Amino acid sequence: MAEQIAIGVDVGGTKAAYTAANRSGTVFAEYTDRINPREPALTTIGTLADGIRRVIREAGQPVAGIGVACPGPVDAVAGVALNAVNLGWKNVPLREALQTKLELDVPIWLQNDVNAGALGEMVFGAARGESNFVYLAVGTGLGGGAVVNGHIVNGANGWAMEVGHMSLNPKGRPCTCGNVGCAEMYISGKGLLAGAAEHLLSNPEYRDITITTHRVLDLAQRGEPLARKVVDEAAEALGVVMAWCASVLNPSLIVIGGGLGSAAYESLVSGAMVALRARLLPDVHSALRVVKAGASTSALGPAALVWYGLNAAPLADA
Numbered sequence: 089m090a091e092q093i094a095i096g097v098d099v100g101g102t103k104a105a106y107t108a109a110n111r112s113g114t115v116f117a118e119y120t121d122r123i124n125p126r127e128p129a130l131t132t133i134g135t136l137a138d139g140i141r142r143v144i145r146e147a148g149q150p151v152a153g154i155g156v157a158c159p160g161p162v163d164a165v166a167g168v169a170l171n172a173v174n175l176g177w178k179n180v181p182l183r184e185a186l187q188t189k190l191e192l193d194v195p196i197w198l199q200n201d202v203n204a205g206a207l208g209e210m211v212f213g214a215a216r217g218e219s220n221f222v223y224l225a226v227g228t229g230l231g232g233g234a235v236v237n238g239h240i241v242n243g244a245n246g247w248a249m250e251v252g253h254m255s256l257n258p259k260g261r262p263c264t265c266g267n268v269g270c271a272e273m274y275i276s277g278k279g280l281l282a283g284a285a286e287h288l289l290s291n292p293e294y295r296d297i298t299i300t301t302h303r304v305l306d307l308a309q310r311g312e313p314l315a316r317k318v319v320d321e322a323a324e325a326l327g328v329v330m331a332w333c334a335s336v337l338n339p340s341l342i343v344i345g346g347g348l349g350s351a352a353y354e355s356l357v358s359g360a361m362v363a364l365r366a367r368l369l370p371d372v373h374s375a376l377r378v379v380k381a382g383a384s385t386s387a388l389g390p391a392a393l394v395w396y397g398l399n400a401a402p403l404a405d406a
């Protein structure tokens with residue numbers, strides 16, 4: 089029997105992932121291809137249109153809509169990618185250009201990748217049934233998304249929940265954004281490497297080895313005290329970020345996702361919970377659970393935009 093599907097497209101700096109999934113997250117087709125960030129935006133959008141056509145063809149079901157996630161802030165209402173640095177995109181009218189290339193009479197929604205990840209958790213993952221929750225994407229950097237009273241929070245110009253650049257320490261590590269002590273200089277891949285440079289490399293034994301985030305986590309797990317210190321600082325920073333989010337939004341759930349957040353969840357969560365508990369009012373803490381992300385692929389986030397958008401369409405804030 090024909091079942092409606094949502095198409096999700098996760099546009100990264102070097103590749104795009106496509107999925108076709110129904111409302112319950114059953115995947116009918118998946119596809120990944122490469123993106124060349126040096127190409128003009130319109131050429132890349134042509135590649136995306138080809139990928140979308142392919143996944144629709146393979147799924148062989150009627151399409152309810154298309155959700156697209158890209159890095160950086162977006163104007164979700166106008167469908168414009170405001171500043172996707174890795175793709176060299178500034179004010180790219182992604183929805184309109186995609187609609188022109190596709191010539192398909194289906195709605196298209198656009199969100200930034202972290203907000204789409206949050207909605208992916210709400211529709212398909214660990215935040216099913218929740219209407220007040222925070223999603224933290226711990227990857228190379230640190231991003232956040234918040235759902236408040238069932239709605240994703242975009243902010244005045246798409247920068248809401250940019251938690252990676254909240255300064256934890258005005259005398260802390262310098263950040264690429266120009267500020268100092270930003271959260272992502274402690275809790276992210278970048279943060280673990282900055283911590284390794286600060287602590288681990290004070291031991292001459294480690295000066296000549298290649299330090300990767302995987303290496304830091306592995307050394308910490310094996311009890312190396314300097315690596316342990318790096319991971320403990322990262323866990324504490326995660327707890328502080330969670331405490332800020334919880335104090336502002338009083339969520340019932342914080343979902344930890346992102347490549348590093350999912351892979352190192354067990355190494356980070358107990359230290360983070362100690363730092364969280366120490367900073368929260370008891371009633372805020374008692375309402376809150378912290379869990380690992382559940383959505384299985386990155387393209388399920390943008391696919392969730394479709395089901396969310398169809399439900400929330402009259403408010404036009406998806």
Ligand SMILES: [Zn+2]
Pocket residue numbers: 252253263264265266267270
């Ligand atoms: Zn920063």
